[in-house]
Amino acid sequence: MDVRQAVTDRIVAMLEQGGHVFRERWTRAASRGMPRNGKTGAPYRGANVLLLWDAAIEGGYASNVWLTYRQARSVGAQVRKGERGVLCAHFERMARERRDDADEVLSEGGMDEGAVTAEAGARAGVLLCRPFWLFNVAQIDGLPLEVVDLGLAAPVESTRAPVERALRLLGGCNATIRHGFDQAAYLPALDEIRLPWPRQFTSPESQCATALHELVHWTGHPDRLNRSFGRRFGDAAYAFEELVAELGSAFVMGHCGLVDATVEGHAAYIDAWLQVLRGDRTAIFMAARLAEEAFAFIVAREMPELGESTASAEDA
Structure with missing residues (x-):
């Protein structure tokens, strides 16, 4: 699939709803903190943030914590039947050897296409854009308490006006x-x-x-x-x-x-x-x-x- 185009089309659809819609949705989701991975705690970056923010508001999720399907299973949890994941994009330079743990690599964010200069790109070869799918903790049953608590943590300094x-x-x-x-x-x-x-x-x-x-x-x-x-x-x-x-x-x-x-x-x-x-x-x-x-x-x-x-x- 053309991941770049799929992500762009999704964000175009958000903008087409009008400024009063996407601004309110993104800002309300942002007030809960940056989206994070429930297993590593690492924040997501770039356009993936916009996709996850919008999905959080669309789904009515109170948490900005996400996992891949494989990560959920690795901690003894299970994505509920019928739940749909959020398509996200992961950029990486073409490696000489194929890695078997690709899902773990993709789940942790990775490179952004805009971060690679022409000189670096020439040295590294082709920059690949691969899809991965994330599920909110609200879509997953059987999560350990430490993952649930990560999603319930209040944003830092939220008490200030x-x-x-x-x-x-x-x-x-x-x-x-x-x-x-x-x-x-x-x-x-x-x-x-x-x-x-x-x-x-x-x-x-x-x-x-x-x-x-x-x-x-x-x-x-x-x-x-x-x-x-x-x-x-x-x-x-x-x-x-x-x-x-x-x-x-x-x-x-x-x-x-x-x-x-x-x-x-x-x-x-x-x-x-x-x-x-x-x-x-x-x-x-x-x-x-x-x-x-x-x-x-x-x-x-x-x-x-x-x-x-x-x-x-x-x-x-």
Whole structure:
């Protein structure tokens, strides 16, 4: 099967539902944490995150913990008859020898197509995209308690107010943010984020969500993550960067718990995203990887509470 195309088609179908649908679904699922493997504890990456988030909301699953069929059997559990798995993609370089434990390898995430440079790809040979299927712990009977408890674990720092958590991210990144403009935007040439006055947003949560969206754009500056797509996407480069910011802001908003907030003024890009994805079956894998990089860059700079900073100094 053409796994790249199958995954792309699934995400295109999500986007076609409209921004108010996929944003709410992804952010609500993200507030429960990144999808993880129930046997290894490793988080899933890239486009697989979007697929698993959507499946979690569609199935009404409270947990973001997943297993392959073989992994479930290996811990003495059984996927219930009639349950359907979620198709995911695993990238790996062509190996000289075939491995018999492929299912175990695929279940742990693996490479992302967008992470491989042309030079590395030439040295390593063909990059293979293989399918694997995951089942949520809610679809499996007889799981050991340690796997069940992994799914019930509360997200870290979930007791903080969403607006406070967003402000800690914005403050920690120390981006230049100016208010008093007609619409939200990030200007790379000036390296500054521009926002309307706070009173012009529908809520403080939406103000924070919009600012975080622009903060994802801010991470792409040459002095930071240095994102550039002109040669690959040509005239569609701007739309692709907006897709990266859309996915990255979903990750960040979920991290903050901004599940009901709205990124204001960005609904018009959906048609452009769909055009990019329909024209390039590998684009979503690259976009998801870059969005994760931006998310990690922002979260690593989150401002600690005063008590946390004092405790760290005393420990040192």
